Amino acid sequence: MDIAKLVRKNILQLKPYSSARHEFEGIADIYLDANENPFGDGLNRYPDPLQHAVKTRISQIKQVRESRIFLGNGSDEAIDLLIRIFCEPGEDHIIIMPPTYGMYRVAADISDVGVREVPLKFDYQPNVEGVLEAADKQSKLLFLCSPNNPTGNDIHPEHIEKLAGEFPGIVVVDEAYIDFSPRKSCTKMLADYPNLVVLQTFSKAWGMAGIRLGMAFASQEIIGLFNKVKPPYNISQLTQQRALKAMEHPESIEKIVEKLLTEKENLADALAEFDFVEIVHHSDANFLLVKVEDPRHLYRYLKDKGIIVRDRSRVHLCEGSLRITVGTPEENRRLINTLEQYRTVS
Numbered sequence: 001m002d003i004a005k006l007v008r009k010n011i012l013q014l015k016p017y018s019s020a021r022h023e024f025e026g027i028a029d030i031y032l033d034a035n036e037n038p039f040g041d042g043l044n045r046y047p048d049p050l051q052h053a054v055k056t057r058i059s060q061i062k063q064v065r066e067s068r069i070f071l072g073n074g075s076d077e078a079i080d081l082l083i084r085i086f087c088e089p090g091e092d093h094i095i096i097m098p099p100t101y102g103m104y105r106v107a108a109d110i111s112d113v114g115v116r117e118v119p120l121k122f123d124y125q126p127n128v129e130g131v132l133e134a135a136d137k138q139s140k141l142l143f144l145c146s147p148n149n150p151t152g153n154d155i156h157p158e159h160i161e162k163l164a165g166e167f168p169g170i171v172v173v174d175e176a177y178i179d180f181s182p183r184k185s186c187t188k189m190l191a192d193y194p195n196l197v198v199l200q201t202f203s204k205a206w207g208m209a210g211i212r213l214g215m216a217f218a219s220q221e222i223i224g225l226f227n228k229v230k231p232p233y234n235i236s237q238l239t240q241q242r243a244l245k246a247m248e249h250p251e252s253i254e255k256i257v258e259k260l261l262t263e264k265e266n267l268a269d270a271l272a273e274f275d276f277v278e279i280v281h282h283s284d285a286n287f288l289l290v291k292v293e294d295p296r297h298l299y300r301y302l303k304d305k306g307i308i309v310r311d312r313s314r315v316h317l318c319e320g321s322l323r324i325t326v327g328t329p330e331e332n333r334r335l336i337n338t339l340e341q342y343r344t345v346s
């Protein structure tokens with residue numbers, strides 16, 4: 001596949017902004033090149049525009065070459081940049097498979113890029129033939145979320161492989177919840193699929209939604225395009241420092257994930273006991289999609305008791321359902337206690 005043919009012409013021709021830290025990359029004694037304030041504790045300096053130290057560490061942990069890593073201000077920045085790199089406003093479109101993460105559509109809408117929807121099937125797996133039939137030359141991006149938000153399930157790897165092999169554009173696999181899943185990351189497919197982009201984030205298992213750090217893994221060519229269009233200093237110094245610190249002990253994340261998975265099983269079992277709970281969907285993530293008798297009523301009851309869940313009851317294929325994030329053992333216990341009170345009053 002010729003990736004360059006999929007890229008917007010103005011992006012191919014773009015001469016990117018060249019920042020001071022870009023033009024001089026070595027180590028010097030005195031920096032008088034970036035109009036920074038010379039007084040300060042380090043934060044007076046602009047951060048590394050390509051985040052070399054952070055990427056080196058991510059490269060070791062994820063077993064992906066540094067040249068195949070892009071870092072964004074959350075994965076939401078990577079989603080936005082992908083649309084701006086590949087989709088000509090008013091002409092091209094993306095394909096999404098609802099119910100899924102809302103940002104794909106919003107990012108396309110902001111850029112005046114069309115959205116074709118090929119809904120998931122009733123088992124929440126993709127309609128592979130439907131996607132391939134819906135695709136044409138203007139279908140630049142396919143967004144695939146696994147584990148999927150808000151349904152919680154993994155997309156079967158054979159579906160991902162078929163779509164990556166046969167879709168005529170870029171296939172984006174959003175793995176925001178991959179650390180909770182028994183499935184292996186699609187990063188191992190990068191060598192075989194030049195049109196593949198895998199998104200991950202520090203916002204979920206890593207517990208760092210507040211620092212805003214997302215990762216995109218792709219061919220060196222696609223990473224080059226990301227670097228061409230990104231804002232020069234898109235990852236702050238504070239974010240880079242905190243991410244490096246967290247990655248000193250990646251094994252502590254595994255412990256937390258184990259704990260949350262145990263909590264999820266307990267929560268799922270407890271929820272299934274209530275007679276107003278109709279379905280607790282299987283989840284490969286850190287949340288549960290739960291179909292209940294009167295979702296709006298239950299949502300309001302929980303809210304009045306100080307517990308906020310996500311009401312997905314008006315989303316196609318999620319009718320009647322609430323999405324509940326797995327909390328701490330104390331939080332989950334309070335949720336269950338509150339649901340027991342709800343049962344006696346409703």
Ligand SMILES: *Cc1c(COP(=O)(O)O)cnc(C)c1O
Binds near residue numbers: 075200
């Ligand atoms: C939470 C989430 C993200 C994370 O986005 P960030 O911008 O990295 O915080 C990405 N994709 C999906 C599907 C999510 O649910």
